[in-house]
Amino acid sequence: MSPMQIAIALWTLVVKEIKRFTRIWPQTLLPPSITMTMYFIIFGSLIGSRIGHMDGFSYMDFIVPGLIMMAVITNSYSNVASSFFSNKFQRSVEEMMVSPMPNWVILAGFVIGGMVRGLGVGLIVTLVSLLFTRLSVQHPLLTVGVVVLTAALFSIGGFINALLANKFDDISIVPTFVLTPLTYLGGVFYSISLLPGLWQGVSMLNPILYMVNVFRYGFLGVSDIPVGLAMAAIVAFIVVLFGVALWMLERGQGIRS
Amino acid sequence: MAEPALSIRGLTKIYGNGFHALKGIDLDVAQGDFFALLGPNGAGKSTTLGIVCSLVQKTAGKVSVFGVDIDKDFARAKYHLGVVPQEFNFNQFEKVEDIIHAQAGYYGMPMREAKPRAERLLKDLGLWDKRKGSARMLSGGMKRRLMIARALMHRPKLLILDEPTAGVDIELRRSMWDYMRRINREEGTTIILTTHYLEEAESLCRNIAIINHGEIVQNTSVRGLLAQLNTETFLLDLARPVDKPPVIEGFEVQQVESNQLAISVKRGQKLNDAFTQLTEQGLSVVSMRNRANRLEEMFVSMVEDANGGGARVPPVRQIDSGEVAAKVETSHTGTGGRR
Ligand SMILES: Nc1ncnc2c1ncn2[C@@H]1O[C@H](COP(=O)(O)OP(=O)(O)OP(=O)(O)O)[C@@H](O)[C@H]1O
Numbered sequence: 030m031s032p033m034q035i036a037i038a039l040w041t042l043v044v045k046e047i048k049r050f051t052r053i054w055p056q057t058l059l060p061p062s063i064t065m066t067m068y069f070i071i072f073g074s075l076i077g078s079r080i081g082h083m084d085g086f087s088y089m090d091f092i093v094p095g096l097i098m099m100a101v102i103t104n105s106y107s108n109v110a111s112s113f114f115s116n117k118f119q120r121s122v123e124e125m126m127v128s129p130m131p132n133w134v135i136l137a138g139f140v141i142g143g144m145v146r147g148l149g150v151g152l153i154v155t156l157v158s159l160l161f162t163r164l165s166v167q168h169p170l171l172t173v174g175v176v177v178l179t180a181a182l183f184s185i186g187g188f189i190n191a192l193l194a195n196k197f198d199d200i201s202i203v204p205t206f207v208l209t210p211l212t213y214l215g216g217v218f219y220s221i222s223l224l225p226g227l228w229q230g231v232s233m234l235n236p237i238l239y240m241v242n243v244f245r246y247g248f249l250g251v252s253d254i255p256v257g258l259a260m261a262a263i264v265a266f267i268v269v270l271f272g273v274a275l276w277m278l279e280r281g282q283g284i285r286s
Numbered sequence: 287m288a289e290p291a292l293s294i295r296g297l298t299k300i301y302g303n304g305f306h307a308l309k310g311i312d313l314d315v316a317q318g319d320f321f322a323l324l325g326p327n328g329a330g331k332s333t334t335l336g337i338v339c340s341l342v343q344k345t346a347g348k349v350s351v352f353g354v355d356i357d358k359d360f361a362r363a364k365y366h367l368g369v370v371p372q373e374f375n376f377n378q379f380e381k382v383e384d385i386i387h388a389q390a391g392y393y394g395m396p397m398r399e400a401k402p403r404a405e406r407l408l409k410d411l412g413l414w415d416k417r418k419g420s421a422r423m424l425s426g427g428m429k430r431r432l433m434i435a436r437a438l439m440h441r442p443k444l445l446i447l448d449e450p451t452a453g454v455d456i457e458l459r460r461s462m463w464d465y466m467r468r469i470n471r472e473e474g475t476t477i478i479l480t481t482h483y484l485e486e487a488e489s490l491c492r493n494i495a496i497i498n499h500g501e502i503v504q505n506t507s508v509r510g511l512l513a514q515l516n517t518e519t520f521l522l523d524l525a526r527p528v529d530k531p532p533v534i535e536g537f538e539v540q541q542v543e544s545n546q547l548a549i550s551v552k553r554g555q556k557l558n559d560a561f562t563q564l565t566e567q568g569l570s571v572v573s574m575r576n577r578a579n580r581l582e583e584m585f586v587s588m589v590e591d592a593n594g595g596g597a598r599v600p601p602v603r604q605i606d607s608g609e610v611a612a613k614v615e616t617s618h619t620g621t622g623g624r625r
Pocket residue numbers: 286301302303305307325326327328329330331332333334372
């Protein structure tokens with residue numbers, strides 16, 4: 030295919046993915062907005078006012094970046110996981126397989142679709158948070174950069190999950206048993222400096238901690254961890270996972286008998 | 287001659303569970319041909335076509351499409367292919383026109399080109415009124431036609447149809463045949479189809495391969511195949527029931543029902559001779575039809591041969607039993623009398 034044809038194919042896929050999640054917005058855009066509003070009201074306003082300050086910021090200001098990140102992570106992941114899996118389930122993935130579209134375009138199409146959903150929900154959550162607090166952003170470029178990379182990383186993760194999944198249950202296992210716990214333990218609601226030494230060390234093994242912290246650093250200008258290292262790690266993860274996903278696609282893992 | 291539209295050499299497929307679905311088949315389909323791939327359920331037809339269009343991973347062998355080896359440049363090979371699979375494989379929740387437009391996009395066709403093309407195909411295939419509805423609201427026959435329209439969007443040079451008319455009513459089937467003939471003739475599209483309706487193969491296709499248990503058992507022209515047909519069986523409805531089948535000199539006769547006989551007529555024999563003898567015995571025939579489509583009879587005998595069954599044309603009773611025969615029986619619908 031010529032570069033122009035590849036661009037058309039990629040565009041087709043991305044538009045199709047965006048159409049999918051906007052068509053079913055009550056399942057994709059509404060629930061995370063409601064959940065996050067609840068978090069803001071309960072943890073931020075009601076309980077937060079009793080907690081006082083965290084790392085020198087009001088509790089509300091402290092949790093906003095974490096909650097935005099949490100929304101981005103779960104939505105990017107589950108968008109790609111459920112979209113690609115349902116393409117597998119309905120066999121419409123065959124439409125792509127019989128076409129001359131290269132595998133990297135298929136992968137990129139779904140990943141971009143997942144990023145748009147994740148970032149879209151992230152934006153909604155950000156707007157909602159403005160009802161509760163005034164956000165200031167210390168490092169805009171870094172803030173945007175880390176959230177975009179995080180969306181990409183988890184979209185790729187969702188894709189791999191969908192390739193490996195054989196039934197619908199298989200795409201909810203990782204979000205429920207891995208992503209949610211890691212996010213809660215990733216310093217969304219607390220600073221790890223509150224933890225005893227041992228648990229601080231354990232927390233450092235949690236990749237989500239780094240993303241949340243860099244993101245919060247972008248907003249507030251403070252972080253528990255070295256920012257540059259964290260960004261490098263995220264990029265490295267993206268490269269590796271993209272490679273793995275592509276390799277699985279080339280082998281036809283989970284889609285070709 | 288130009289290189290074949292499809293060339294398959296030593297194609298082997300062993301599925302993950304160890305099942306040997308294809309045992310090294312060779313097949314050539316010339317450009318512009320209308321080719322039938324026949325075989326009983328589980329013979330390996332879909333597996334073969336699946337490998338050609340990258341839905342199934344081959345175990346060994348070579349496949350090339352218009353001279354392009356799929357191992358070397360699958361993308362280029364795929365560009366020539368239009369695929370209508372046996373099972374529905376579109377997103378049921380998408381709109382008909384979205385499905386069609388997206389497919390064009392996957393082949394790199396810009397929207398301004400895809401729209402008029404989609405309009406033409408949807409109109410040709412009687413789906414234009416349904417374009418705004420979601421695909422799950424189509425009837426089974428419409429879903430098949432949707433897949434045909436989708437496969438034709440990028441103007442493939444080789445169209446692969448895996449049971450395109452399964453579940454399509456007789457009238458519609460005939461209009462689909464006309465359509466397929468037209469694209470074969472007017473646009474020069476090479477067409478390969480699998481079907482269980484042998485009448486379909488006989489009336490549409492020029493060349494034919496019969497596959498059984500993952501092996502090609504016959505690969506010839508439809509005309510050549512029919513010429514090989516030695517015996518045809520006719521069913522005669524008698525005016526009155528008889529107790530036992532009459533003896534007709536030179537013909538094999540069996541009683542199917544009390545007032546129905548089956549008579550095998552070998553090539554060179556005259557049906558007149560049989561009627562004369564029947565008249566002499568005071569038996570009158572009120573109606574007659576052939577037992578099955580001629581190709582069906584051929585097919586049954588060929589498959590049974592391959593399965594190690596002896597006779598080239600099996601006795602009538604055997605036709606009634608067995609999986610292959612059962613399939614052939616269903617394909618009898620719409621075959622009317624002798625054609
Ligand atoms: N994914 C799979 N795993 C294991 N065996 C399979 C798989 N797909 C097909 N088979 C087996 O391979 C054989 C050939 O199947 P195939 O679908 O090619 O048959 P077919 O000729 O298309 O039959 P039909 O007329 O019923 O469509 C069958 O015995 C089938 O059970």
